Amino acid sequence: MTVASAPTVTARDEALDMSIKAVPVRHYGQWLTAVVVTVLLGAFVMALAQNENLDYSIVAANLFAGPILRGLVVTFQLTAVAMIGGVLIGVLLAVSKLSSNKVLSAIATGYVWFFRGVPLLVLILIFGNFSLLFDTLGIGIPFTDIMFVEVETNAVMTTFVAAAAALAIHEGAYMAEIVRGGILGVDHGQKEAAAALGMRPGLAMFRIVLPQALRMIIPPTGNQLILLLKSSSLVSVIAGGELMTAVHDIAAVNYRTIEMFFVASFWYLIIVSVLSIGQRFVERRAGRGYNR
Amino acid sequence: MSGKGNMNSTPMVIAQGVRKSFGRHEVLKGIDLEVNNGEVMCFLGPSGSGKSTFLRCVNRLETIDAGRIRVDGSLVGFKERNGRLYDLTEKELARQRSQIGMVFQRFNLFAHMTALENVMEAPRHVRRQPKREVLDRAQDALARVGLSGHEHKYPAQLSGGQQQRVAIARALAMDPKVMLFDEPTSALDPELVGEVLDVMRGLADSGMTMIVVTHEIEFAKEVGDELVFMDGGLVVEKGDPRQVLENPQQERTRRFLRATATV
Numbered sequence A: 001m002t003v004a005s006a007p008t009v010t011a012r013d014e015a016l017d018m019s020i021k022a023v024p025v026r027h028y029g030q031w032l033t034a035v036v037v038t039v040l041l042g043a044f045v046m047a048l049a050q051n052e053n054l055d056y057s058i059v060a061a062n063l064f065a066g067p068i069l070r071g072l073v074v075t076f077q078l079t080a081v082a083m084i085g086g087v088l089i090g091v092l093l094a095v096s097k098l099s100s101n102k103v104l105s106a107i108a109t110g111y112v113w114f115f116r117g118v119p120l121l122v123l124i125l126i127f128g129n130f131s132l133l134f135d136t137l138g139i140g141i142p143f144t145d146i147m148f149v150e151v152e153t154n155a156v157m158t159t160f161v162a163a164a165a166a167l168a169i170h171e172g173a174y175m176a177e178i179v180r181g182g183i184l185g186v187d188h189g190q191k192e193a194a195a196a197l198g199m200r201p202g203l204a205m206f207r208i209v210l211p212q213a214l215r216m217i218i219p220p221t222g223n224q225l226i227l228l229l230k231s232s233s234l235v236s237v238i239a240g241g242e243l244m245t246a247v248h249d250i251a252a253v254n255y256r257t258i259e260m261f262f263v264a265s266f267w268y269l270i271i272v273s274v275l276s277i278g279q280r281f282v283e284r285r286a287g288r289g290y291n292r
Numbered sequence B: 001m002s003g004k005g006n007m008n009s010t011p012m013v014i015a016q017g018v019r020k021s022f023g024r025h026e027v028l029k030g031i032d033l034e035v036n037n038g039e040v041m042c043f044l045g046p047s048g049s050g051k052s053t054f055l056r057c058v059n060r061l062e063t064i065d066a067g068r069i070r071v072d073g074s075l076v077g078f079k080e081r082n083g084r085l086y087d088l089t090e091k092e093l094a095r096q097r098s099q100i101g102m103v104f105q106r107f108n109l110f111a112h113m114t115a116l117e118n119v120m121e122a123p124r125h126v127r128r129q130p131k132r133e134v135l136d137r138a139q140d141a142l143a144r145v146g147l148s149g150h151e152h153k154y155p156a157q158l159s160g161g162q163q164q165r166v167a168i169a170r171a172l173a174m175d176p177k178v179m180l181f182d183e184p185t186s187a188l189d190p191e192l193v194g195e196v197l198d199v200m201r202g203l204a205d206s207g208m209t210m211i212v213v214t215h216e217i218e219f220a221k222e223v224g225d226e227l228v229f230m231d232g233g234l235v236v237e238k239g240d241p242r243q244v245l246e247n248p249q250q251e252r253t254r255r256f257l258r259a260t261a262t263v
C-alpha cells in the first residue's frame, strides 16, 4: 500500500528485459468451427436465394406497404401499452407479495401462479371472445341487481383492448417475479436505515428500495420487452390489427405466405435490434452511484 | 472535552426488565438501564452478548417480549391506556423512530443518493419540511461532520470514514432526542477510526444523549459518562468508565478486558 521502495532505474530496466514474448496458444478448434459454419450457412443462403418458389420482389414490394406500416404502428402501441401495464401490475404484485398483509400476499401469489400457467395464446383467445362469456360489463354491488354503470362488452372490449389486456396481464405475472427478485436483492440494511429515520414501509419501498432494485430489474425487463414485442404477433389470432395481422391479411389475398413472413421477420429483427441497443444504453445509466 | 459534566438528571432513555428471545434463544434476559439527558452511555461486551439487539429494541427495529423501554417519557412501541398496552400503528411507530437517530456498523447509506440527498431525504419526505430550509440544514450537518465539498458524491465514491460521517449527519438532520451507535467504527480501516470518533466526541460535547456500542476503550474512558459491560444477555457490571475499565469488580469483566488487551 505504501511507497516502501520506489522503483529505481535498474529495477525498471530489469522489468523491460523481462518483457513477455510468449507464443500464444493456437485455437485450431475455433478455426475449424468457423469454416464449417460458414460453409453450412452459405449453402443455406444460396438455397434460399436460388429458390424458385420464393419471389423476392414481392418481399421488397410489401416491406413498406401501407397496411404493413400501419400494422407496425399498432404493434408498437400494443407493446407499449402492454409493457407499461405489465410493469405496473408487476410492481403492485411484487410489493403485495412481500407486504405483511397476508391477504394481499396470497392474492399476488395466486395471480402469478394462474397467469404464468395459462398459455398466452389461450389468454388472448379468451379475451378476444369475452362477449361469449359476459355480454355486458358493469360496476355494481356484488350479489345484487344494483348496477351503477353497464355497457355492452363489445363496445369496450375492442380487439385492441382485448389484446392489450391479455398481453399486460400475462406480462404482469412475469414482471412480478422480476421485480420481487430485484427488491429482495437490495441489502436489508437499506430498509432498516430508512425505518430508523422514521420512513414508513411504503415510503421506504418507493423511495429507497425500488430505485435500487431497478438496477437488477432493468436487464431482465429488457428481455421481457423484446419477448413481448414478438409475442404481440400472437394477437393475429383475434385479428388484433398489428404487424402479423397485416401480414396474414395480405397473404390471404396474394397467397405469398412465405414472402409475407419474410416481411414480418425483417421488421421484427429491425425493432429487436434497436431495442437491444437501447437496452444496453439504459443498463449503463441505471448503474449510477455504483462503483464499477 | 467530553460529554461529562453537562448532564442533568432527567432520564432520556429508561429500560426496565427488557427481555427478548429469537425463537427459543433468549438474547436479552432482563435489562435495566437509565440514560440521563445529555449523557453518553457506552456498551462493551463479547460478540453475541446482545448489545446490538438491545440498541435495536430502543428504536423498535426489534420488538421486545417483556419489560418497558421509554424514550423521553414515551413508551417505545406501545401506548398505554387504562392500564392496557396497545401496539403503535405504523404511522405512530415511524414518528417515534424519527426522533431517535441510529448509526449502523455498516453505514447503510442510501446507495442511489449523493451524500447531500442522503442527509435531506428524511427531513424532506418524513417531516415534509420546505426544500430550501432542508438544503441549508443538510449542508450545515455535512459541514459539522467535516464533509463540506463532498455533497455531491455517491457513497461508493467516499471512504468508509466519510460514509460513516455522512450517516451521522443524516441522523442528526432529524434533530434526534438520542443517538444510537452500533459499533460505528468496527467496519473501518484503522486509520479512519479517528475521524469518526472525533465527530462523535464533538457530538457528545454539544450535549447529545448517546448510547454507543464500541470496542474503543479509550473513547469510552474519555467520552463515556457510564460504561455498561454486557454478557449473555445481562448487564454484568456498570459504572464510571474508568472505574469499570481500570478496576473491574466482576470476574467476567476482568476476563474480557484481559482477552481484549492482548489483541
Ligand SMILES: Nc1ncnc2c1ncn2[C@@H]1O[C@H](COP(=O)(O)OP(=O)(O)O)[C@@H](O)[C@H]1O
Residues within 6 Å of the ligand: B022, B027, B045, B046, B047, B048, B049, B050, B051, B052, B053, B054
Ligand atoms: N434476527 C435474529 N434472529 C435470530 N437470532 C439473532 C438475530 N439477531 C441476533 N440474534 C442472536 O442474538 C444474539 C445476540 O446478538 P447481538 O445482539 O447481535 O449481539 P452483539 O451485538 O452483542 O454481538 C446472538 O446469539 C445472535 O446470533
Ligand SMILES: [Mg+2]
Residues within 6 Å of the ligand: B051, B052, B053, B182, B183
Ligand atoms: Mg453487534
